[in-house]
Amino acid sequence: MASFAKEFSKGIGVSNPIFILALGLCPALAVSYSLDNALGMSAAVIFVLLCSNVIISAARKIVPKIMRIPTFIVIIATFVTLVTLVFQAYVPTLYQSLGIYLPLIVVNCIILGRAEAFASKNPVIGSIADALGIGVGFALALILISFLRELLGTGGISISLFEQLFNAGSLSFTLPAFSEHPLTIFVLSPGAFLVIGLLMALFKWIGRKKND
Amino acid sequence: MPSLLRKIYPILFVTLIVFISVTLLIFTESFTSAELQARLQQQVEEELESMFPELDDSVDNEDSEVYTLLAGGETIGYAFLAVGTGYSGDIAILVGLEDSETVKGIIILSQQETPGIGDRITGDGFTGQFTGLNIDAVNFKQDGGQIDGLAMATISSEAVIDAVRDTAMEKVKLIEGVE
Known part of the structure; x- marks a missing residue:
């Protein structure tokens, strides 16, 4: 159990996919302009990562070595297509705004990376911990980035995802005064680079302070 | 073995x-x-x-796949789906006709054209040009029609124009055949 917790916390902290490993930056940059997007993307990535890690880990002894990568890609692509179909049918607005980045999870290097580096060499329980850790680490990073971008770029936060899914109330607030003159650059592409770059620097700095 | x-x-x-x-x-x-x-x-x-803001009822003609649109019992138009082959995948277009020869409007229901280039076909600047046109005039200006194609997106524009015109002509025959 101690090792489960260790594998899990590793993904959030020391090997955070976005801030430390700098993996999966393409979708992180592209979709993080709104919190809705970040939540949807995170859910999709966690689901695909968890399912593919479990299957790959369970099948690791029967997968022929030379067909390793094609097999992983087929397994990952299956789950991604599944998520795409479900999103298209049940959360169409999210499907529209994630656009090409949803099917592109197939080639997301976080997922293939975990399959190759971890799940194909470790038992199922450890792979679940690894997938959840890396997945939650990715989700937290994406949520942090999109929170800052949406807040600065539009002057407020609005989440309508849960409203569409469960008819729960929508969540929104605006910063008075600031919302009239938001820093629009933060919802555009340059803002993504600025926010991710500054956050990376911050986490590096924190990491170095800890080591000293 | x-x-x-x-x-x-x-x-x-x-x-x-x-x-x-x-x-x-x-x-x-x-x-x-x-x-x-x-x-x-x-x-x-x-x-x-x-x-069609005045629309209050519609009849789905299963054979011809044309909706006959009614308001207070009167026919006010027809609508049908047209599918064009775009630059990357099918473009589904909803076409509304005022009568058997005039286009009331078109709406792009789904498309996968290149973002920023081909996907401008969904804009009002392009789709608005179809409103009020005679079906015969649904063509590029250089081909004798009345529509300006989108620069850099000829294939996407043409796919929409051809799908609207060809499907409209086909459906009009079916509509007139019924009456």
């Missing part, structure tokens, strides 16, 4: 994996496609109401 088996094992394995994968996806698709169909139907109805 075992050595032969060892040679073909990778092939068999991947074939099996792909087979399982496809089965799973077909199964999922059968669930989600019904949901998708229902939503598309709803979207068509909403778009038609914005195109």
